[in-house]
Amino acid sequence: MNLTDEEQAMLAGDMGEPVRWAMDHQVKVGEMFDAADLVPVSQAHMMADPESVGDAGVRFLENLADQGARVAIPMITDPRGVDLNYYSPLGQTEAMADLDRRTIAACTRMGILMTNTCINYQTIMPPVFGDHVAYGDTGVVVYSNSICGARSNFEGGPSALAAGLTGRTPCYGLHLDENRQATRRFVVKDQPRGLTDWGVLGAVAGKMAGSYWEVPVIEGLESVPTSDQMKHLGAAMASYGSTPLFHLAGITPEALRPADVGMDRLKPEAIDKADLDALRSTFGGKGDSVDVVVFAAPQLSLVEMQRVAELCRGETFKTPVIVCTSPQVYADATRMDLVSTIESTGAKVLEGTCFYNQYAREIGLANGWTRLLSNSAKIVNILGGYGYQPALASMEDCVASAIAGEIV
Amino acid sequence: MTEFKCHRGVGPKVSGEALVADDNFSARYDLDRIKGVFSRPQHKLAGQSYKDRILVLNTSKGGVASAWMLYEMKSRGIAPKAILFNQANTILVQGAALADMALCDRFEDGDVTRLFKTGQHIEVDPQAGCVRILE
Numbered sequence A: 001m002n003l004t005d006e007e008q009a010m011l012a013g014d015m016g017e018p019v020r021w022a023m024d025h026q027v028k029v030g031e032m033f034d035a036a037d038l039v040p041v042s043q044a045h046m047m048a049d050p051e052s053v054g055d056a057g058v059r060f061l062e063n064l065a066d067q068g069a070r071v072a073i074p075m076i077t078d079p080r081g082v083d084l085n086y087y088s089p090l091g092q093t094e095a096m097a098d099l100d101r102r103t104i105a106a107c108t109r110m111g112i113l114m115t116n117t118c119i120n121y122q123t124i125m126p127p128v129f130g131d132h133v134a135y136g137d138t139g140v141v142v143y144s145n146s147i148c149g150a151r152s153n154f155e156g157g158p159s160a161l162a163a164g165l166t167g168r169t170p171c172y173g174l175h176l177d178e179n180r181q182a183t184r185r186f187v188v189k190d191q192p193r194g195l196t197d198w199g200v201l202g203a204v205a206g207k208m209a210g211s212y213w214e215v216p217v218i219e220g221l222e223s224v225p226t227s228d229q230m231k232h233l234g235a236a237m238a239s240y241g242s243t244p245l246f247h248l249a250g251i252t253p254e255a256l257r258p259a260d261v262g263m264d265r266l267k268p269e270a271i272d273k274a275d276l277d278a279l280r281s282t283f284g285g286k287g288d289s290v291d292v293v294v295f296a297a298p299q300l301s302l303v304e305m306q307r308v309a310e311l312c313r314g315e316t317f318k319t320p321v322i323v324c325t326s327p328q329v330y331a332d333a334t335r336m337d338l339v340s341t342i343e344s345t346g347a348k349v350l351e352g353t354c355f356y357n358q359y360a361r362e363i364g365l366a367n368g369w370t371r372l373l374s375n376s377a378k379i380v381n382i383l384g385g386y387g388y389q390p391a392l393a394s395m396e397d398c399v400a401s402a403i404a405g406e407i408v
Numbered sequence B: 001m002t003e004f005k006c007h008r009g010v011g012p013k014v015s016g017e018a019l020v021a022d023d024n025f026s027a028r029y030d031l032d033r034i035k036g037v038f039s040r041p042q043h044k045l046a047g048q049s050y051k052d053r054i055l056v057l058n059t060s061k062g063g064v065a066s067a068w069m070l071y072e073m074k075s076r077g078i079a080p081k082a083i084l085f086n087q088a089n090t091i092l093v094q095g096a097a098l099a100d101m102a103l104c105d106r107f108e109d110g111d112v113t114r115l116f117k118t119g120q121h122i123e124v125d126p127q128a129g130c131v132r133i134l135e
Helices: A005-012 A017-032 A050-066 A094-109 A138-148 A157-166 A195-209 A227-241 A273-280 A302-312 A327-335 A338-343 A360-367 A377-386 A395-404 B066-075 B090-099
Strands: A038-040 A044-046 A075-077 A168-170 A184-188 A216-219 A268-271 A292-300 A321-325 A348-351 A371-374 A389-392 B002-005 B014-020 B053-059 B082-087 B102-104 B121-125 B130-133
Touching: A005 A017, A017 A157, A017 A168, A017 B090, A044 A157, A050 A094, A050 A157, A050 B066, A075 A157, A138 A227, A157 A168, A157 B066, A157 B090, A184 A195, A195 A216, A195 A227, A195 A268, A195 A273, A195 A377, A227 A292, A227 A377, A268 A273, A292 A302, A292 A377, A292 A395, A302 A321, A302 A327, A302 A338, A302 A395, A321 A327, A327 A338, A327 A348, A338 A348, A360 A377, A371 A377, A371 A395, A377 A389, B066 B090, B082 B090, B090 B102
Parallel strands: A044 A075, A184 A216, A184 A268, A292 A321, A292 A371, A321 A348, A371 A389, B014 B053, B053 B082, B082 B102
Antiparallel strands: A038 A168, B002 B130, B014 B121, B121 B130
């Protein structure tokens, strides 16, 4: 890899051990992906929930902080594993909370902003067109690449941290123009309506694309999706297909003229109602029992919180309901009485977590929850691997099911 | 001694016993990381120990969380020695770099899960971009 004089100095340890580790890590990763050099990034976003970081990872973070590590660019975090104001009732242990407290302390010492959100593109500082960033969380990356026209690979926690410390990332994958051209062309034959429909479309497109190195372009949409709809579309596509970038013909910024992403060279492949129904049919059905209803993955925007609150007003739930949102939205939703309205049903709003990365397996075991209902196509994909039998329904039907105590 | 060329990888030169399957790899969803075995019932290596083995699989799956997991597994001494893929994803390469675990992919002679057999003693040299069968 070609390194500047400053980068050579970083690698030689002239700027301290944390920066040396970070540059060494970036050179190793960059060489495996044939990166010619590094590219400056404007922000980093790190997934560092304690379930995945573990005790060893927390000690690694603490060691860096002890050595004086300090981030060089604005760096923010993905959801935490524990809502420190509400964990014992979920069956989460003091050991889990302590691991999270230690992570927060180490990150804070390094100058990392504990935003604890996977919807930073709706709440913190969305990247702009052409912006090179180093983001973790596949949902954040796919949204930022596709909707904002920013440039990021999937950066796991260690790599996002390395980028935060050096202010750069290896220039491979989606930082390069040639990897942003479409490779598959999907034609939508059945228009999505609600958020769950958009998630299902994303899931089907992701499964069909099926690899980090494929870029779908989707045509045939009759309306411009909202930010929340795009959020569910992208999060599901990334979850089912490891897809880091998609284009919507005539809608997303790099595909305003679809020929710019090479759509005219590709064979059209239909996504019709049968494809969408086939995906839905794998996740639960009317009359099934339900142990818990979850709204998460991604965290809810303020607009989604308002919609849930409207559906909740005056109702009482027979089934436990968990709602996950970001600390930024939580503060607003509390001030606007949305949290109190939702919780008056018996539901619980969690702040700064997302259900699937907050020890979902252990929470399920502690509470006897296996049949989980959600409107998120992403979460029903993930939680099958954690011992749940997930079911999928619209937000409206999820709330009605919580009232009825079974899937309506 | 048979030698197969691959793309330059990450991690140190190691040798060990191969554990091979035409299946994929998710550190988060395929493993019981405490016991050190493949635990997802549908996985072709279900029930098999991965401790100190050289895993040979098709590709890596899973979200960004997996990047921390190889490091955590290695810190407890219950980890594979190396992993060989047809194609790795970005996350697991980053995770192997953190863990200082040998990882290689993109073999010149085709499907890696057919180049090696379970039980063979093999040597992985990521910097040279080659893997040798020692017996």
